[in-house]
Amino acid sequence: MKTFSYILIFMLSLLSFPDSMAQAYTDLYELKGYSIKAYYSPGNEERAKVIVGRCENAIRYVSGLIGFTPKVSLFILNPEHWPKHATFPVYGMPHYPDSERLVIASEDNDFWKSFIPPLDQLPGELASKIRKAYTTSDGTLSMMAFFDLLALHELGHGFHEQGGLTMQRLWMQELFCNIMLHTYIAEKEPGNLPALEVFPEMVVAGGTTGYEFTSLADFEKRYDQMDPKNYGWYQCRLHVAGKIIYNAGGPRTLIKLWNGLKENKEQMTDEQFASFLNKKISREVANVQTDW
Numbered sequence: 001m002k003t004f005s006y007i008l009i010f011m012l013s014l015l016s017f018p019d020s021m022a023q024a025y026t027d028l029y030e031l032k033g034y035s036i037k038a039y040y041s042p043g044n045e046e047r048a049k050v051i052v053g054r055c056e057n058a059i060r061y062v063s064g065l066i067g068f069t070p071k072v073s074l075f076i077l078n079p080e081h082w083p084k085h086a087t088f089p090v091y092g093m094p095h096y097p098d099s100e101r102l103v104i105a106s107e108d109n110d111f112w113k114s115f116i117p118p119l120d121q122l123p124g125e126l127a128s129k130i131r132k133a134y135t136t137s138d139g140t141l142s143m144m145a146f147f148d149l150l151a152l153h154e155l156g157h158g159f160h161e162q163g164g165l166t167m168q169r170l171w172m173q174e175l176f177c178n179i180m181l182h183t184y185i186a187e188k189e190p191g192n193l194p195a196l197e198v199f200p201e202m203v204v205a206g207g208t209t210g211y212e213f214t215s216l217a218d219f220e221k222r223y224d225q226m227d228p229k230n231y232g233w234y235q236c237r238l239h240v241a242g243k244i245i246y247n248a249g250g251p252r253t254l255i256k257l258w259n260g261l262k263e264n265k266e267q268m269t270d271e272q273f274a275s276f277l278n279k280k281i282s283r284e285v286a287n288v289q290t291d292w
């Protein structure tokens with residue numbers, strides 16, 4: 001009788017704990033067949049496959065350039081599961097709750113839709129660019145395509161944090177991710193360049209009125225304390241810079257930047273950093289600091 005109980009307990013333990021990680025996310029399904037660990041809310045398998053497949057492609061491409069692969073687990077969540085696993089309160093903002101877990105929204109949402117300006121108040125050419133880049137499969141307008149690409153920006157943080165790079169400045173940390181994102185899209189998914197470029201260009205073309213902070217020095221000082229709209233403006237500037245940098249130097253600039261920030265661990269002054277970027281990386285990267 002006793003032996004039977006032991007066997008039963010042993011067999012139950014095999015059934016209940018096939019994978020220790022899966023135990024932590026009992027409300028989610030695990031996506032199989034990919035090199036990245038991924039979990040998704042029920043009903044989102046197809047969307048999870050698209051997102052995880054793209055992240056896998058981006059990681060493979062960037063790893064091939066720089067020779068480093070970060071560890072990452074993806075969470076593709078519906079609005080119900082978001083509060084349970086995410087740390088950023090607004091549904092739709094891709095982010096890392098810790099250095100390895102990346103949270104992404106599975107569904108279109110009000111946050112993404114809120115970035116579409118009233119098109120009837122814009123010049124006709126810009127309105128049609130926006131319509132072309134951001135019309136979703138159900139025919140509505142949303143910044144979904146842009147935010148899906150932002151998930152790849154977040155992957156960039158996984159690369160530099162786990163790769164042990166010294167980023168010198170917070171703006172460089174963000175610029176690095178945008179150069180990586182732009183390089184991958186331009187090289188591997190050029191059809192998605194409009195989704196990546198139109199929104200930031202529109203925001204930058206709108207000027208600086210209404211933003212409390214606009215200098216790089218303020219970005220360093222106020223990184224955690226500015227309103228999201230102001231932070232978004234800086235990101236848009238850094239997206240546009242990422243495009244200029246890629247267009248001038250191609251994927252080589254990303255490789256040089258990775259190696260340069262990996263090899264140089266001493267903190268640099270503004271003058272030293274500008275000179276390092278100009279001499280070792282590229283004039284266009286240095287210009288972000290000197291011609292901001």
Ligand SMILES: [Zn+2]
Nearest residue numbers: 153157174177
């Ligand atoms: Zn970032």
